[in-house]
Amino acid sequence: MKYVDEFRAPEKATAVLQEIKQLSQEIDRHLKIMEVCGGHTHAIFKYGIEELLPEQIELIHGPGCPVCIMPKGRLDDAIAIAQNPQVIFTTFGDTMRVPGSHTNLLQAKAQGADIRIVYSPLDSLQIAKENPTQEVVFFGLGFETTAPSTALTILQAAAENITNFSMFCNHVLVIPALRALLDQDDLMLNGFIGPGHVSMVIGTDPYEFISQQYDQPIVISGFAPLDILQSIWMLLKQIKENRCQVENQYSRLVAKTGNPIALKAMNQVFDVCETFAWRGLGEIPASGLKIRTEYAQFDAELKFSFPGFRVADHKACKCGEILKGMLKPWECKVFGTACTPETPIGACMVSSEGACAAYYKYGRLSKAEKSKFGNKG
C-alpha cells in the first residue's frame, strides 16, 4: 500500500537503529522520551520498537488516548442518554467497553438501549435522516484530529435543517494537557514525540512553548515504524547538540500552520470549556470543547437530562502515575489481575491505545520486568 509499505522497510529501520545506538552511546545517560499520542503507543507496541531501542532509552506512554481519559461521570451521562427510549445513540466502536460507575455502553446495548457503532459522524447524521421520528445522538470525542469532522457534521446538519440530530460533546485538546503535564514537578522528561495527526490540524506552531518555556525538544512524528524511529533519532540529535526545537518528521502531512479549513470549522462550532476532568490526570483548565450557543439545537446536553455527577477514579488504579511515567503498568497492584481489557478498572486498560492495554496485549516485558510481574503474587 502506497505511503504505508515504504515506511516499514526493514533495511532502513536497521540503518536508523544503528544511528540511534551510536548517538545513545555518545550521549551516555538515561533518557526518558514521552510519546504523547495513543496511536504512537499502539504502533510502538505492535512493531516491538521499544525492544529494538538501546536500554538507556525509556519510552513514557503519555495521555493521548481520548477514549482512555474519558471520566466515569461522562460515561454515566452517555449511558443515561443512550437509555432514553426516544434515542438512537451512535458512537465510535472504541467507547463501547469504557467503564462507567456501574455499567458500560456494551452492557446498556445488551439490556435493550439502541446503541449503534458508526465509522464516521456523517453515518450518524444519515441515521438521523432515515429515522425522523427518533432522536439520534452522536458521542463526539477525540482530540483536534477528530473535532473538525464532528464540527463539519454539525454544520451540515444545520445546512440541511436536520432537527433530530445532536451531539454529546467530549472533545479534548492536546496543548493544555501537555502544559499541565509539563507543570508537574515530578515529571522528568528529556523530550517528546509529538502527535502527527493532531498536528496535521493544528500545525507545529502551537508546540513552540515546549521548547521555549520548558526547554524540551519535540519531534512531530508519523505513525509507521520508520517514522517513529526517525523521530527518536531526530530527538537524540537535538539532545546531543543541546538543542530544544520543534521539528517535523511528518512533513508529508503536517504543515507549520496546520489545516486552516479544519481549524475554521472547529472554531465556528466549538468553544473552549472552562475545564475538563481527565481520567487519571484530573481537572485541566481550558482543555475541552463545548458546542457554541449558535448551534445549541445540536447540543445533546441541552436536549436530554442526565445525572451529570463527577465520579472519582478507582482507588487502586495508578493510571495517573502511569500517564506521567512515574510507574510502569506492571507496578500497579491490579494490572492483569482485577484490571484487564475485558474488565478494565483504569483508563489505561480501556483502549488498545492505552499503555496498560498495550502491555497486556503484546506482553512486551523484559526479563527483569517479567519476573517482577510474576512475583507480584
Next chain:
Amino acid sequence: MCLGIPGQIIAISNLAHKLAIVDIGGVRRQINIACIVDEEHPTEACIDDWVLVHVGFAMSRIDQQAAAETLQLLEELVLSELS
C-alpha cells in the same frame, strides 16, 4: 483514535456537498473532502490526490515531494551504513 489511512481520490460523487470516492488499498468508500478544498485547489481538481482519511473525512493532502524527501533521507542512512 487519531488513526488515519492514506487513500487516493478516484471520483467526485457530490460536487455541492464536497463528497468524493476514495480508494484505500482496493476498498472504496465515500468521504467528505471539505477540509482539503479551497479556491486554489477546487473540488473537481482533487481527483488522483493522495489524502489522509480519518473517520470519513480527508484531513490533509499527502505532500508527495515531502514523502520522497523523508524516504531519501532514510535511504542515505542505509547507504552510509553500507559504506
